[in-house]
Amino acid sequence: MTAQVDELARIALTAARAAAAYIRAARPAGRVAAAQTKSSPTDPVTLIDQAAEKLIRESIGAERPHDGFLGEEGGGTAGSSGVVWVVDPIDGTVNFMYGIGAYAVSIGAEIDGTVEAGCIVNAVTGEEYTAVRGAGAFARTGDGAPARLAAHSPPSLSHALVGTGFNYVVDIRLHQARAVTALLAHVRDIRRNGSAALDLCAVAEGRLDAYVEQGLKPWDLAAGGLIARESGVRLAGLGADPDERLTIAAPEPIAEEFFRLVRTCGF
Numbered sequence: 001m002t003a004q005v006d007e008l009a010r011i012a013l014t015a016a017r018a019a020a021a022y023i024r025a026a027r028p029a030g031r032v033a034a035a036q037t038k039s040s041p042t043d044p045v046t047l048i049d050q051a052a053e054k055l056i057r058e059s060i061g062a063e064r065p066h067d068g069f070l071g072e073e074g075g076g077t078a079g080s081s082g083v084v085w086v087v088d089p090i091d092g093t094v095n096f097m098y099g100i101g102a103y104a105v106s107i108g109a110e111i112d113g114t115v116e117a118g119c120i121v122n123a124v125t126g127e128e129y130t131a132v133r134g135a136g137a138f139a140r141t142g143d144g145a146p147a148r149l150a151a152h153s154p155p156s157l158s159h160a161l162v163g164t165g166f167n168y169v170v171d172i173r174l175h176q177a178r179a180v181t182a183l184l185a186h187v188r189d190i191r192r193n194g195s196a197a198l199d200l201c202a203v204a205e206g207r208l209d210a211y212v213e214q215g216l217k218p219w220d221l222a223a224g225g226l227i228a229r230e231s232g233v234r235l236a237g238l239g240a241d242p243d244e245r246l247t248i249a250a251p252e253p254i255a256e257e258f259f260r261l262v263r264t265c266g267f
């Protein structure tokens, strides 16, 4: 199993690096136009999202032709091996369109429904985040060696810098805005960085203290969830596991208190 998972991790990172390089090279100067919209008129997809996903699908498919694939843009294809690749070619598409430097390629490899390996490559900075279940999470910048991630805990919840995001559907985002208003009284501040995958990496490496969002799709969460967990971050949702209804993440020492607060605030 370990050798197989290590191989999946290698394939994921190769595909994510190639996609990130493509995205960097393909992005024109200025604004990038949406090719179409998805869940609402403000939920965009660009031609570069679609092309990057195709590249990833081909790169992985060349080595793993019998695996399933679930991509944000192209949907799902069943496989026969028990492995499913869960892929967001550009997490942070709105940032990408506007030229705000926080968007990333996210690839998770599931075996029988559990994410076993994942990687996220920041397409602007080239920072790489990787994890294998049970073997830790790592970050690598430039030509440096991968450094093991260990989440940092703030001295108290009132000092926590909390990442969040807002759904593209108006009714849901209004509900989220009310919950965030309640949360603001209890934490240092909030950040809305525009990429759930990078937010989860940020909690893993201590650039954020905690994270809460509703409406995440499997491709927003697959790799980032594993990277966060492997760095010592606890994740939950309405129940024990995060899902589309709720994702909360915090380092172990403040997790219980943060999860209680989030629910009290009405998320």
Ligand code: IPD
Residues within 6 Å of the ligand: 072, 088, 090, 091, 092, 093, 094, 164, 165, 166, 167, 168, 193, 194, 195, 196, 197, 213, 215, 216, 220
């Ligand atoms: C979005 C980003 C954003 C989050 C949204 C996601 P996309 O992903 O992760 O931060 O708030 O819920 O849909 O659409 O840019 O891949």
